[in-house]
Amino acid sequence: MKGSAAAPPLLEVDRVSVRFGALIAVNRVSLSVARGEIVAIIGPNGAGKTTLLNAVSGFYRPYEGTIAFEGQDRTRLAPPDVAALGIARTFQNVALFKGMSVLDNIMTGRLLKMRGSFLLEALYWGPARRQELEHRAFVERIIDFLEIQAIRKTPAGRLPYGLQKRVELARALAAEPKLLLLDEPMAGMNVEEKEDMCRFILDVNQEFDTTIALIEHDMGVVMDVSDRVVVLDYGRKIADGPPAAVRKDAAVLDAYLGVAHDA
Amino acid sequence: MIYREAGQFKSSYAGDQAIFPVVQDRVFVAAAVAAAVVVPPLLASEYWLQAVLIPFLVYALAALGLNLLTGYAGQLSLGTGGFMAVGAYSAFKLATAFPRLNIIVVFLLAGVAAAAVGILFGLPSLRIKGFYLAVATLAAQFFLIWLFNKVAWFTNYASSGTITAPDRTLFGALITGPNSTPSARYLTALGLVAVFALAAKNLVRGRIGRSWMAIRDRDIAAEIIGVRPLRTKLLAFAISSYYCGVAGAGLVFLYLGSAETLAFDIGISFLVLFMVIIGGLGSILGSFLGAAFIVLVPIVLSNAPHAIGLRMPVALQKQFELMVFGGLIILFLIVEPRGLARLWQIAKEKLRLWPFPH
Numbered sequence: 001m002k003g004s005a006a007a008p009p010l011l012e013v014d015r016v017s018v019r020f021g022a023l024i025a026v027n028r029v030s031l032s033v034a035r036g037e038i039v040a041i042i043g044p045n046g047a048g049k050t051t052l053l054n055a056v057s058g059f060y061r062p063y064e065g066t067i068a069f070e071g072q073d074r075t076r077l078a079p080p081d082v083a084a085l086g087i088a089r090t091f092q093n094v095a096l097f098k099g100m101s102v103l104d105n106i107m108t109g110r111l112l113k114m115r116g117s118f119l120l121e122a123l124y125w126g127p128a129r130r131q132e133l134e135h136r137a138f139v140e141r142i143i144d145f146l147e148i149q150a151i152r153k154t155p156a157g158r159l160p161y162g163l164q165k166r167v168e169l170a171r172a173l174a175a176e177p178k179l180l181l182l183d184e185p186m187a188g189m190n191v192e193e194k195e196d197m198c199r200f201i202l203d204v205n206q207e208f209d210t211t212i213a214l215i216e217h218d219m220g221v222v223m224d225v226s227d228r229v230v231v232l233d234y235g236r237k238i239a240d241g242p243p244a245a246v247r248k249d250a251a252v253l254d255a256y257l258g259v260a261h262d263a
Numbered sequence: 264m265i266y267r268e269a270g271q272f273k274s275s276y277a278g279d280q281a282i283f284p285v286v287q288d289r290v291f292v293a294a295a296v297a298a299a300v301v302v303p304p305l306l307a308s309e310y311w312l313q314a315v316l317i318p319f320l321v322y323a324l325a326a327l328g329l330n331l332l333t334g335y336a337g338q339l340s341l342g343t344g345g346f347m348a349v350g351a352y353s354a355f356k357l358a359t360a361f362p363r364l365n366i367i368v369v370f371l372l373a374g375v376a377a378a379a380v381g382i383l384f385g386l387p388s389l390r391i392k393g394f395y396l397a398v399a400t401l402a403a404q405f406f407l408i409w410l411f412n413k414v415a416w417f418t419n420y421a422s423s424g425t426i427t428a429p430d431r432t433l434f435g436a437l438i439t440g441p442n443s444t445p446s447a448r449y450l451t452a453l454g455l456v457a458v459f460a461l462a463a464k465n466l467v468r469g470r471i472g473r474s475w476m477a478i479r480d481r482d483i484a485a486e487i488i489g490v491r492p493l494r495t496k497l498l499a500f501a502i503s504s505y506y507c508g509v510a511g512a513g514l515v516f517l518y519l520g521s522a523e524t525l526a527f528d529i530g531i532s533f534l535v536l537f538m539v540i541i542g543g544l545g546s547i548l549g550s551f552l553g554a555a556f557i558v559l560v561p562i563v564l565s566n567a568p569h570a571i572g573l574r575m576p577v578a579l580q581k582q583f584e585l586m587v588f589g590g591l592i593i594l595f596l597i598v599e600p601r602g603l604a605r606l607w608q609i610a611k612e613k614l615r616l617w618p619f620p621h
Binding site: 079095171 | 485502
C-alpha cells in the first residue's frame with residue numbers, strides 16, 4: 001500500500017534553489033516523496049541531481065526554498081542532524097571506511113542508536129558490552145539480508161566495486177532509516193550486479209518499509225523499480241510522474257536526446 | 264601459526280567480539296603478561312630495568328596515546344611532548360601539594376589535566392586537517408614548554424628549574440622517588456600500561472573507536488551517518504592527551520626521577536610519532552612494537568660491534584649507530600609502510616595457511 005493522499009509526504013522539497021556563486025545548480029525545484037514510495041530522480045549529467053540530494057542531506061544550504069521532513073521544516077540542519085531524523089544515504093563514488101572491516105563499516109551505521117559513556121566502554125563492561133552485542137545481532141540480520149556473510153571480516157578497501165556498493169547500502173540500512181537516498185546505486189556495475197541491486201532495493205522497500213529516493217542513469221532499472229520518476233534538466237524539474245508517462249514526455253525526450261518534438 | 268584454530272567454532276557474537284578469539288592466543292597473552300610480571304624483577308639487572316624496560320613501557324604508553332589520535336582518529340599531532348609535559352608538571356604539583364594523595368590517583372589526575380589541555384589545542388582540528396593540523400599542534404608543543412620554563416610556580420620555584428619525583432608508596436612499597444627500587448617502578452609502569460592498553464583496545468573496538476575511524480577514513484560519510492566531527496575529534500584529543508599525560512608523569516616519576524622541560528622538547532614528539540609510524544598506525548600492538556623498536560634497536564646497535572669482536576673508536580661507533588638506525592627505519596618503511604604490526608599480521612596470515620600458499 002503506497003502512501004495515501006491524506007497523509008503528509010515524508011519528504012517535501014519546496015521551491016529549493018542551490019547556487020554556487022553565479023551558477024544555479026538547482027533552480028526552484030519542488031518535489032515530494034510519499035511514505036513507502038520509490039522515487040527515481042533522473043536527468044542528464046550536470047542536471048543538479050546530486051546537488052539536490054546533498055541539499056536534502058544537509059551538505060549544502062539551499063539559497064531559497066524549504067525542505068520539510070515528516071511535516072517539519074529542516075532546511076538548515078547539518079548532516080549529523082539529518083541522519084538523526086532518519087535519513088540515510090549512499091554516495092555516487094562509494095564512500096566506505098576503507099581501513100575498517102565490512103562488519104565495522106556496517107556497525108558504524110548503528111552509531112546513532114548507541115549510547116554510552118567512554119568509561120564503561122573502556123572497560124567493555126555491563127551496558128557497553130550488552131549494547132555492542134545487541135547491535136551486532138541487528139547488523140548480522142542486514143548482513144544476511146544482503147548476502148554478504150562471507151566478507152564480513154574483510155577490510156572494505158579490498159573488496160571489488162560491486163560489493164563495496166552493497167556494503168555501503170548495508171551501512172545505510174543499519175541506521176534503520178525512514179528515508180533512504182541512493183546516489184547512483186548501480187553505476188559501474190555489470191548486469192548481474194545490477195539485477196541483484198534492483199532486487200535488494202525492492203526488498204528493502206517492501207520488507208523494511210523504507211521510503212527510497214534514488215538517482216540512476218540506467219533507464220531500464222529506473223522504469224522497473226520506481227513508482228514515480230522525477231526528471232531534472234539544467235537544475236529545473238521538467239517532468240514528474242509514473243515511469244510510463246515520463247518515458248513518453250516530450251520535454252524529457254528533448255532533454256535526453258536533443259530531438260525536436262514537432263513531428 | 265604453530266597452532267591452528269581448527270575446531271574452535273564461535274557460537275555467539277560475544278565469542279566473536281572477543282579480543283583474542285582463539286584459545287591459544289589467550290593462553291599466549293596470559294603467559295606473556297605473567298612472565299612480564301615475574302621474570303624481570305627476579306632476573307633482570309638494574310641496567311636492564313632502568314635503561315630498557317622502564318623507558319620502553321613509558322614510551323609505549325605515550326605511543327598508545329598518540330596512536331589513538333593519529334592512527335585511529337586520523338588527526339596528526341606533533342604536540343605529544345607538550346601534553347606529556349602537562350602530565351608530568353601536574354603530577355609534580357599534585358604530589359607536592361597533596362603529599363597524602365595516592366600516587367596512582369596523582370597519575371590519573373595528571374592525565375585529566377593533560378586531557379583538558381588536549382581538548383583546548385584540539386579545537387583547530389575542526390577546521391584544519393593533516394599537515395596543517397600538525398603545525399597547529401606544534402604550537403601547543405612550543406607554547407607549553409615555554410610556559411613551564413617561564414612560570415616558576417610549576418617547579419615550586421626550584422632554582423634549577425627541575426622537577427623531582429618525591430618518595431611515594433603504594434601498598435607499603437616505595438614506587439617513586441630517589442630511594443625506590445627499579446623493580447618497584449617497573450611493576451608500577453607495567454600495571455599502568457597493561458590497564459591502559461586494555462582500555463585502549465576496548466575503546467577502539469567499540470562505538471568510540473568506530474566513530475574515530477569513520478572520521479579518519481571518510482569524514483563526509485561519517486557525518487552522514489551521524490558522527491559529529493567536532494565532538495568526535497575532541498574526544499580523541501582528550502583521551503589521547505590523557506594517555507600522553509600519564510606517560511609524561513611516568514617519564515618523570517618512574518623513569519627519569521627528575522627532569523626539566525628539555526625532557527619534553529620537540530624531539531620527544533617526533534620520537535613518539537616515529538614509534539607510532541614504525542609500529543603501525545591504527546594498531547594497539549603496533550604501539551608496543553614501535554616503542555620496542557625505537558628503545559631497543561639503539562641499545563642493540565651500541566653493543567653490536569663489541570659483541571661481534573669489532574673494535575672502533577667511540578666517536579665512530581656513535582656515528583655508525585645513527586647511520587644503521589636511520590637505515591633500518593627507512594628499510595622497514597619501504598618493506599612495509601604500514602608498520603611492524605602489519606608485518607606481524609601478514610606473518611600470521613601466511614603461517615595460518617602454511618604450507619599452502621592460499
